[in-house]
Amino acid sequence: MSKRLYVGNLNFSTTHETLQTVFGEFGTVITCTMPTDRETGLPRGFAFVDYATSKEAEAAICSLDGKIIDGRPLRVIEHQERAGRDHFGPGGGGGGGRGGRDRF
Template identity: 50%
Template sequence: MSIYVGNLSYEVTQEDLEGVFKEYGTVNRVQMPTDRETGRPRGFAFVEMGTEAEEKTAIEALDGAQWMGRDLKVNKAKPREERGSSGSWGNNRRSNRRY
């Protein structure tokens, strides 16, 4: 499992995040998604810690904390949802029928 870190400044680097989270344990990986068109960071990241205890400690310490002028949003990352190509309406043909 990993930690979701939201409301990040666009100036934050992976090294910055790793430095902050290292205070709470081993950082295995930092992933910062970027915009496909601009290459700019999207304002959030995922951090994988060494143990669940380290994750919990980091979440408790950093959720709501001020960093680089922003209030961080830090919590357990939710599993990525599958996205269908037809959207939410395309999978239910009955909803388009008239009776």
């Protein structure tokens, strides 16, 4: 079963090829994605790396978390799916009150 890693604190000049090479040392990298800003197209400073097995992913976490790549220490952890963003669920919303002090 494949395992996805979150890679944070990337230098904005770090390339996809660099990540493929560095993470490829620990096993078969299925995918490596580096999200970019919608407006500028520039990297957002983090990536996701998918390994073929949990064993390979664990080896990468142990070896690469805190390792300096392109001048910055990487943050490498197992990716945790974010809870769905229910439009009408808790949080968000607001609106509200008019006025404040000396309202009347």
